[in-house]
Amino acid sequence: MSLLRNGLIAITGTTGVGKSQLAIEIARAINGEVINADALQVYHGYPIITNKVTDAEMLGVPHHLLGTVGPSTEYTVQDFERDALLKINEIHQRDRVPVLVGGTNYYIQSAMFRTALVSSISRDSEEPQGEVEREFETSMAAKTNQQLWEELKAADPPMAEKWHVNNRRKVLRSLEILHTTGKKHSVWVEESEMARKSADTLRFPTLLFWLYADTPVLNTRLDNRVDDMIKRGMFGELQELHRDMQNPDTLAPLGDDFTKGLTQAIGFREFKPYLDAQTSDDSEKLKAQGIENMKRATRRYAKRQITWIRNKLLPESNATLQKPTKAHAYVLDATDLKSWDANVKQKGIDIARLFMKSAELPDPKTLSGTAEKLLAEVKDKPNSILQWKRHRCDVCSKSKDESRSGEPYEVWLNGDDEYTQHMRSRQHKKNLKYKKRLAEAGDIQRKRIKTAGTDQESDH
Ligand SMILES: [Zn+2]
Incomplete structure (x- = not known):
């Protein structure tokens, strides 16, 4: 049996599930080094709000891209992709095993896959607009949403079907692609999907672990972790961050819209009213509110992470099983922390050893009841946008009659994901x-209830 020289082990899962610990345990067992793939933990400082492992917890295992970037730097996914690939390469050259760990989906994705070949995760909403896009948008400024959509409908009907009339940004984007490349957006998508189907999308043979805990158990654990973070001095860090955010020499240039760098840390947005109002009378009330909001935001984040793993990462990984370079995905069940050593640590180490020896791997569904259940729900390839x-x-x-305004009111969802959501x-x-x-109330009561429910239409 030959030893795998260019393998990658990747560990992902929700926040607070124990990824960092598992990474260290596996790295120790197989001569590995850890590469951090958490967008907040790349930053220096603020160990509590970013949930960084301590030096003591690392047990001597080298960690990379952990706390290496200055807080005032804007670190992009492109920066991460470049740095992570460099580290993976260095670790391979030392004849050791890179263990990538983190919950930031676009970080994991950019290190595992040749990103240009993976279109299942659309990042275009996050990408800054280029000159061409801006110009095109300006030239279209006088047109209404309806006019733009009709235009797209005439030029590229399959793509028009994907977008809501009022989703001006998406409609414009499809029109702009046609305008600048002369090629229909739908054709462009189809071609890139064809290329993706036959291309080797992975950069390295990969062993992927999804560390999972049942939602109710995880939610309790996450709530407790927030309380624990407070005890360990989270407010000191938040105050420091709050101060730095207002200092033009430190973090202020990043802006305060909670979208860049450390300002994205869960907690900062939630406690902003409290931090702004330190001396006022309702300080305690704002603090309690902040704690509630932080707990809720943490749970919501965990839910989004699971959705991404299940709907994007695993289907994309499963699709590689038909290609030369494969990703083998396993679920490790961390619901019961008392059996961590047997259910998580030992199983993870055993599979990692087999993987590194290029030996035959167990069927992922046989690992646990949880694994069987979760993996049964995963598609064997990503959804095509053209099937939306x-x-x-x-x-x-x-209808006209039901609507408060007297106008018919339509709610359309674009694509299966948006519908599910x-x-x-x-x-x-x-x-x-x-x-x-x-x-239930029937016709007689209808009018009264309708009056009571008048706030129903506000959201769309
Ligand atoms: Zn609905």
């Missing part, structure tokens, strides 16, 4: 409840 359908939500859409949204659930009540 527009869905009308019959619950939230209203919508079905889980508060607004949809509220409308669903309202419709049920309406049906």
Whole structure:
């Protein structure tokens, strides 16, 4: 059996599930070095709000890209991609094993995959606009959303079907691609998907671990972690960050829209009202509110991470099993912390050793009941944007008679993901409840309930 010289081990999962610990345990067992793939932990300082492992916890395992960037630097995913690949290469040259660990999806993705070949995760909303796009947008400024959409509908019907009339940004983007390249956006997508299908998308043979804990158990753990962070001095760090954010020599140039660098840390946005109002009378109330909001934001973040792993990362990984360079994905169940050593640590180490020896690997579904359940729900390849359908939500859409304004009111969702998301949204659930009540109350009561439910249409 030959030893794998260019393998990559990647560990992902939600915040607070124990990824850093598992990375250290696996690295120790297989002569590995850890590369951090968490967008906040790359920054120097603020160890509590960024949940960094301590030197003692590292147990001598080298860690890379952890706390190496100055807080005032704007570190992009392109920076990460370049640095991570450099580190992976160096570690391979030392005949050691790179263990990539983190919960920032676009970091994991950019290190594992040749990003140009992976279009399943659209980053175009985050990318700054180029000169050409801006010019095109300006030239179209006089046109209404409806006019633009009609234009796209005439030129590239399949693409027009994907976008809501009022999604001006997406409609403009599709028109702009046609305008600047002379090629329809739908054709462009189809061609890149064809290329992706046959191309070797992975950079390295990869062993991917999804460290998972059941949501109710994880949520309790996350709540407790917030309380623990407070005890360890989180407010001191938040105050420091708050001060630095107002200092033009340190962090102020990053702006205060919570989208760059450390300002994205969960907690900072949530405690901003408290930090702004330190001396006022309702300080304690704002603090309590901040704690509640931080807990809620943490749980929401964990939920988004799971959605990404299940809907994007694993399908993209599964698709590689038909290609020369493969990613083998495993779920490790960290729900019961008392059996961590048996369920997580030992299983992770055993599989990592087999992987590094290029030996035959176990069927991922046989690892645990949780693994079987989660992996059964995962698609064997990413959804194609060309298969997206527009869905009308019959619950939230209203006829002329039902609508408060007297105008018919349509709720359309673009693509399956958006539809699934919508079905889980508060607004949809509220409308669903309202419709049920309406049906139960019958015609006589209808008018009264309709008056009570007038705030139903506000969101779309
Ligand atoms: Zn709905």
